[in-house]
Amino acid sequence: MAVLLEVAEVEKDFGGLRAAAGLSLSLGEGEMLCLIGPNGCGKTTLFNLVTGALKADSGSLRFAGEDLRGKEPYEIARLGILRKFQVPGIYPDLPVAENLTVALVGSDDEGEARLQELLDLARLADKRGLPAGSLAHGEKQWLEIAMVLARRPRLLLLDEPTNGMTAAETAATVALIRDLHARVGCAVLVIEHDMGFVRDLGCPVALMVRGRIERRGSYEELQADPLVREVYLGAPDLESA
Incomplete structure (x- = not known):
């Protein structure tokens, strides 16, 4: 290795x-x-x-x-080298999917397929339209992990x-x-x-x-x-x- x-x-x-x-x-x-x-x-x-x-x-x-x-x-x-801090750094007023869209801006793989991949990975596909601030604490953590992963x-x-x-x-x-x-x-x-x-x-x-x-x-x-x-x-x- x-x-x-x-x-x-x-x-x-x-x-x-x-x-x-x-x-x-x-x-x-x-x-x-x-x-x-x-x-x-x-x-x-x-x-x-x-x-x-x-x-x-x-x-x-x-x-x-x-x-x-x-x-x-x-x-x-x-x-x-990308880091996720202890406190979730999400946009609470934006829908879950839009949080990920913001994270994908400027990347080489913007688009619905990549967005869906990240939603699935974060176990949040069924909550894509909800405000991120309404998620449970653990779900907010998963969303931020997915936002970091958006940058590969x-x-x-x-x-x-x-x-x-x-x-x-x-x-x-x-x-x-x-x-x-x-x-x-x-x-x-x-x-x-x-x-x-x-x-x-x-x-x-x-x-x-x-x-x-x-x-x-x-x-x-x-x-x-x-x-x-x-x-x-x-x-x-x-x-x-």
Whole structure:
């Protein structure tokens, strides 16, 4: 598998607080990885560094062979790195379909067929005419994921995509992400705290602690790891954390 994203020995300080401390992470073309770790460990900082919202103090950030350091966020987005934030960034007064139409403007594949594909992927085809603001919380999250996918990312960054969801919405989001990964084929990097979601997603998991990646493996491997248990406050297993 060809390496798509390569983060190597990245450092980032905020007034003496080391948010990235020799941070290294690689992600292959089309690979999916879930990133876990305690609050304040640097997960969101990693996303900000990769997207250009923050500039690294030192180290290397490369995407498909391109040096990301020094590039502006819009330049990085044009390379195919796109991010979905925790809070849905939709147009609540516009119908669901028009939200996607706005996202498709300027793309090479505007049109009804592509619009219908995105509606189907987001499980919102039967709600295409409803105002986006009337959707349930989980559905708003799915709509924004579809809006990001409209731009055909090579790397999709998902920041706590199940935040605030019901158990049923979380289960549906697992199915949606697995489906889009299989159908779209882009690489996906997910930050998540819901360990039931992480388990069900069924992809490799990386543990971040104090600004660096300390463990990487399957859910089962990390579940049995003493450091992971320590980081999650001595919980007997990850699902109870």
